[in-house]
Amino acid sequence: MCQPSCLFDFSGCVAKPVCGNGVVEINEECDDGALNSDTVPDACRSTNCKRAFCGDGVVDLFEDCEGNNLSGETCKTLGYDGGSLKCDPVYCEFDDRTLRRGRVSVRRPDRGLRRARRRWIALARARCRRRACRADRYRRRLPHTS
Numbered sequence: 001m002c003q004p005s006c007l008f009d010f011s012g013c014v015a016k017p018v019c020g021n022g023v024v025e026i027n028e029e030c031d032d033g034a035l036n037s038d039t040v041p042d043a044c045r046s047t048n049c050k051r052a053f054c055g056d057g058v059v060d061l062f063e064d065c066e067g068n069n070l071s072g073e074t075c076k077t078l079g080y081d082g083g084s085l086k087c088d089p090v091y092c093e094f095d096d097r098t099l100r101r102g103r104v105s106v107r108r109p110d111r112g113l114r115r116a117r118r119r120w121i122a123l124a125r126a127r128c129r130r131r132a133c134r135a136d137r138y139r140r141r142l143p144h145t146s
Helices: 111-131
Strands: none
Touching: none
């Protein structure tokens, strides 16, 4: 806006946030500067300055798997005799509901969720150490498991 003195008034201007500058700005969840990465587990994502999440293409600490990446696990390495191991696209955990152990089909729908919950709490504690906060603050965000 031009004032009577013909000088521009920039007081109402806000700079557009820049992902990767090391400063958490508006609409950014994180920004670790040069440490941002779209391929490193648990890193701040460099394309959008968002925390690691299920569906970002990387198997993070709180995930069993991501898409078709089963982290080298198979039915056999998980202790099953057969079946088709898949990754749940919503929770990024192993979908082991149809895997077989011996002659009896084993259905344990909550196993992967409990493992993901433990990994998420471990990640939250690691983040909290850096930011001087408490892990129980993150527990409230997790889905309840029995």
